[in-house]
Amino acid sequence: GPEYVRAIAPYIAGRPISEVAREYGLDESKIVKLASNENPLGMPPSARAAMLKELDDLGRYPDSNGFVLKGVLARKFDLPDTWFTLGNGSNDILEICAHALVEPGQGVVYAQYSFAVYALAAQEVGARAVEVPAQAYGHDLDGMLQAITPDTRLVFLANPNNPTGTFVPAAALEAFIAKVPSHVVVVLDEAYNEYLPVEDQYDAIAWVRKYPNLVVSRTLSKAYGLAGLRIGYAVAQPAMTDLLNRIRQPFNVNTMAQAAAVAAIGDTDFLQRSAALNAAGKAQLYAGFERLGLEYVPSYGNFVLVRVGEDEGAGARVNVALLKQGVIVRPVGNYGLPQWIRVSIGLPEENAACLAALEQALTGQS
Numbered sequence: 001g002p003e004y005v006r007a008i009a010p011y012i013a014g015r016p017i018s019e020v021a022r023e024y025g026l027d028e029s030k031i032v033k034l035a036s037n038e039n040p041l042g043m044p045p046s047a048r049a050a051m052l053k054e055l056d057d058l059g060r061y062p063d064s065n066g067f068v069l070k071g072v073l074a075r076k077f078d079l080p081d082t083w084f085t086l087g088n089g090s091n092d093i094l095e096i097c098a099h100a101l102v103e104p105g106q107g108v109v110y111a112q113y114s115f116a117v118y119a120l121a122a123q124e125v126g127a128r129a130v131e132v133p134a135q136a137y138g139h140d141l142d143g144m145l146q147a148i149t150p151d152t153r154l155v156f157l158a159n160p161n162n163p164t165g166t167f168v169p170a171a172a173l174e175a176f177i178a179k180v181p182s183h184v185v186v187v188l189d190e191a192y193n194e195y196l197p198v199e200d201q202y203d204a205i206a207w208v209r210k211y212p213n214l215v216v217s218r219t220l221s222k223a224y225g226l227a228g229l230r231i232g233y234a235v236a237q238p239a240m241t242d243l244l245n246r247i248r249q250p251f252n253v254n255t256m257a258q259a260a261a262v263a264a265i266g267d268t269d270f271l272q273r274s275a276a277l278n279a280a281g282k283a284q285l286y287a288g289f290e291r292l293g294l295e296y297v298p299s300y301g302n303f304v305l306v307r308v309g310e311d312e313g314a315g316a317r318v319n320v321a322l323l324k325q326g327v328i329v330r331p332v333g334n335y336g337l338p339q340w341i342r343v344s345i346g347l348p349e350e351n352a353a354c355l356a357a358l359e360q361a362l363t364g365q366s
């Protein structure tokens, strides 16, 4: 294979519950998984019901163009359905953007401590991956602007960011987008958008109408509770979605996923419950971390980055100590944050179990 493919470091995903149970000799039903920023409420019941109706139709291919789902999105955002591209999760959207817009050797810019798939998407098309040093664990927007050169084609920016949970306020973000030259496409990854507190919410779709070089990426994996079904979408002007749709695999979002997404997008009640549960769980984790004297990065997502020691082995060590107690979190050494772990916000009892296990891991008491 090409050298640039062999150079790729594999993506590290959260470990499955069954695997951890087997390795540590634990009861599977007692394991708490706070490792992949999943919705602790699980899938909305409305989506389950919608999928059951599709069961007898699975001998047929999915609707390649996602007519019904795009119709729902079109109504939600008050845009024609030509402004959407569907993805097999939003990871697919990120990759489609790289494949559709970047030639080998051209530049892809993103921030240090930002989502791992940006580097992967750049590397898999043989692009030059340009990582801009973070500022206070978040995006240095001026630094990112300065990193843009004539051969840059793409900027990836997550708002809120994973794994740090940082957030760029709307005014600074739009000022940045306005300054990005027109030969560069900004992919604004809003995977955690639905968790934003009311006072921080902003309308990136209004910017999509204004800026032909902006792609907004969204997912059904987080607040909508459908991570296992793999549904994401891009919002951009039709000239852009036309390009993205040429690269998109024709049946990349399956029949069950489309039906579930339609139901979940209509289920505003579930979305509100998810956001409220997340806000309460975040306060619970903050209080627990403060009690343990641990530094954390204030988060705008459904997870919190917390520093569990001063030495380079701290994150990995605490991760294993938590695994032994049946709590799965995400060590982030691969992000260059070896002193930290990322804890997804769970149900109140899951957060409590995680804090108790953390106390045990750090002090030998709980």
Ligand code: PMP
Pocket: 037, 088, 089, 090, 091, 092, 115, 158, 160, 161, 162, 189, 191, 218, 219, 220, 221, 227, 230, 231, 232
């Ligand atoms: N973007 C960000 C910032 C994420 O954290 C994630 C999930 N880890 C994704 C995109 C991809 O999620 P999915 O493919 O499930 O939509």
